[in-house]
Amino acid sequence: MTRIDLLLEEMTLQEKIGQMTMSAAGFAVTGPVLAGDATEDIRAGLVGSLLNIYGAEPTHRIQRVALEQSRLGIPLFFGFDIIHGHRTIFPIPLAEAATFQPDLWERTAREAAIEAAQDGVHLTFAPMLDVTRDPRWGRMAEGPGEDPFLASVYAAAKVRGFQGSDLATTDHIAATAKHFVAYGAPTGGIDYMSADISDRSLHEVYLPPFETAVGSGVAAIMPAFHDIAGIPMTANEPLLKNWLRRHLGFSGVLISDYNAVAELIEHGVAGDVVEAAILALRAGIDIEMISTIYRRGLPEALDRALIGLEEIDASVRRILRLKEALGLFDAPFGRGGAIDAESEHAADRRRLARDVATRSIVLLSNNGLLPLSDPRRVAVVGPLANERVEMRGSWPAAGDPRDPVTLFEGLSSALPQADVVHAAGVSIEDGDWSRVDGALDICRSADVIVLCVGEAALMSGEAASRASLDLPGRQKEFAEAVLALGKPVVAVLSSGRPLTVSWLIDRAHATLATWFLGNEAGNALGDIVTGRASPSGRLPVSWPRSLGQVPIYYAQRPSGRPATQPGRYASKYIDLPTTPLFPFGYGLSYGRFVYSDLTIGNARVGRNGNIEIMVSVANEGDATAEETVFLFIRDVVASVARPRMELKGFSKIELPPGGRGILALVLPVSALQFPGRDFNPVLEPGAFEVLVGPCADRQKLVSANVTVSDDPVQGRGP
Numbered sequence: 001m002t003r004i005d006l007l008l009e010e011m012t013l014q015e016k017i018g019q020m021t022m023s024a025a026g027f028a029v030t031g032p033v034l035a036g037d038a039t040e041d042i043r044a045g046l047v048g049s050l051l052n053i054y055g056a057e058p059t060h061r062i063q064r065v066a067l068e069q070s071r072l073g074i075p076l077f078f079g080f081d082i083i084h085g086h087r088t089i090f091p092i093p094l095a096e097a098a099t100f101q102p103d104l105w106e107r108t109a110r111e112a113a114i115e116a117a118q119d120g121v122h123l124t125f126a127p128m129l130d131v132t133r134d135p136r137w138g139r140m141a142e143g144p145g146e147d148p149f150l151a152s153v154y155a156a157a158k159v160r161g162f163q164g165s166d167l168a169t170t171d172h173i174a175a176t177a178k179h180f181v182a183y184g185a186p187t188g189g190i191d192y193m194s195a196d197i198s199d200r201s202l203h204e205v206y207l208p209p210f211e212t213a214v215g216s217g218v219a220a221i222m223p224a225f226h227d228i229a230g231i232p233m234t235a236n237e238p239l240l241k242n243w244l245r246r247h248l249g250f251s252g253v254l255i256s257d258y259n260a261v262a263e264l265i266e267h268g269v270a271g272d273v274v275e276a277a278i279l280a281l282r283a284g285i286d287i288e289m290i291s292t293i294y295r296r297g298l299p300e301a302l303d304r305a306l307i308g309l310e311e312i313d314a315s316v317r318r319i320l321r322l323k324e325a326l327g328l329f330d331a332p333f334g335r336g337g338a339i340d341a342e343s344e345h346a347a348d349r350r351r352l353a354r355d356v357a358t359r360s361i362v363l364l365s366n367n368g369l370l371p372l373s374d375p376r377r378v379a380v381v382g383p384l385a386n387e388r389v390e391m392r393g394s395w396p397a398a399g400d401p402r403d404p405v406t407l408f409e410g411l412s413s414a415l416p417q418a419d420v421v422h423a424a425g426v427s428i429e430d431g432d433w434s435r436v437d438g439a440l441d442i443c444r445s446a447d448v449i450v451l452c453v454g455e456a457a458l459m460s461g462e463a464a465s466r467a468s469l470d471l472p473g474r475q476k477e478f479a480e481a482v483l484a485l486g487k488p489v490v491a492v493l494s495s496g497r498p499l500t501v502s503w504l505i506d507r508a509h510a511t512l513a514t515w516f517l518g519n520e521a522g523n524a525l526g527d528i529v530t531g532r533a534s535p536s537g538r539l540p541v542s543w544p545r546s547l548g549q550v551p552i553y554y555a556q557r558p559s560g561r562p563a564t565q566p567g568r569y570a571s572k573y574i575d576l577p578t579t580p581l582f583p584f585g586y587g588l589s590y591g592r593f594v595y596s597d598l599t600i601g602n603a604r605v606g607r608n609g610n611i612e613i614m615v616s617v618a619n620e621g622d623a624t625a626e627e628t629v630f631l632f633i634r635d636v637v638a639s640v641a642r643p644r645m646e647l648k649g650f651s652k653i654e655l656p657p658g659g660r661g662i663l664a665l666v667l668p669v670s671a672l673q674f675p676g677r678d679f680n681p682v683l684e685p686g687a688f689e690v691l692v693g694p695c696a697d698r699q700k701l702v703s704a705n706v707t708v709s710d711d712p713v714q715g716r717g718p
């Protein structure tokens, strides 16, 4: 018998349900404190894990209670939201996605895992894999953007980074893929609202990143708060049991979202705690976060024979297996040790934070003002210019609020020869106008103005849906007043989503989307503005012209009446173009890239073959720069209408001025599969268009055709 079998034999029903219950440690400003009754519950075996606790001392102290004072001495595990760094705060996920660099996604997760493990944490509630096409939804900030392929590559990198190849090594932590599934498509962009989506979008857009996470060995999955077409995800047997467990073979742990089991009553699918407990258990939720419905409802459900003990045992077994995989039975104090803040490794981590922040910045427009050439006096104005805490974004984890470098500080140290001055002018949200004159005065005497506007960090993230995507408060008026001075203006946008500020982008001499860049925000901005680095961030989401265009994404299906068709009866708005202001993948650099000579190794390829693609990229600009090269395909005729373009790959190339490189991309034909009419994957032979270039704008892509033959052997067939 294994250790887990033995434990299961010994456990009372209460102790089993205890393992299925995750309670919280509350947070005080000064650090974690244990929630009132958690200690007693742990002693009684009523709690198996905690969230919101970190630090070697408190985690070890409470672990000791579980080990030494509970009847069976089963170790706890501690979970925490380490979304974009633990102590070192990296850019928010949407920003990091803009780097299009899986190696960086993996490294930041790895570093976060090291710091979290030093702080006694075993599991993170990340990565968030919610594809989203609606910037009203504030949680767009927490995920990798609009594209399922991008989200899948991101999923694999994050799981690798957090978990490594062996969870028991005490500098790794378990990852939780969330929020399963289609949480990013709530009605009206309102957080927690129902998603009424087709089975096709489910299979093509929302499920694939989770499939990749499972394939990468993710330890846990968190179902989302919302319902899909009337079935709350916390009780969604078809998706949790049939798809995740049976179809994909996911054998890890399902952890409910915060209080979500209790919320089944609010959703109107359970009449009382017993029904809620049955629904969640039936769907396969192993751990209930925060609420205590299992504790209150499962014993009665069992008594009335509405559930079987084997269903509870199956969950407990999965939870104990996770604890075993984390090495908790053998080394319950393995995580939680000295913080390596002063080591060489920690210095490397700060360099990584700066590099990833620099690479997250997207240059949206530039009339030649950037990089700045030796300015004498620079006015850094706007409510985000000297904000420290805001730079951390919506999940600052255990970051020290004093750590972030503000935009003003970063620019001051990047421009030591210049006189760099600062005034906020207005606040992010309130209407106080009293400081505007002073700010305009310092602008008047400057030769360049850096105008730092945008959202507060908490205007994106959870429960932060917006019905306007313009600048909040009186920032627009302030920006207009600054622009009216007629000086060169660099607009710097801090936000957790695209903002619909064409009025600003049109008039500023350059615009940078800087999202929320974390601790190294100011230094990263300095690197870009001075030209020490050429901007290499690219948009992981389409940037709308106007709120009326959302949801907006590039991978739309062709209409029978395309927008390009002349006359009235075309698929378009009568008052606005249908195209975004900036397409997915867009971003300028200080170079200028030109694509040519797209060639395909063999114009006919068998179903087991590879499509070999070569493209020539030249930098005709006058600065060394890095280009992100995107590979899209279009399935010309299929049994189900396919998107006008689908991302299938991306790669980077750095070139000096006048440099030219040949990029070779290999696309396995199997990647051309799609969910057929019955949603099973099919590969349909026929013509495909291969499109390569800088972003999802057809005009800017070079293309070639390839025919996939039914013959398995490359190049042969009818």
Ligand code: BGC
Residues within 6 Å of the ligand: 051, 081, 125, 178, 257, 258, 462
């Ligand atoms: C969020 C999750 C998070 C959990 C625990 C919830 O409100 O939806 O993303 O992991 O809280 O903090």
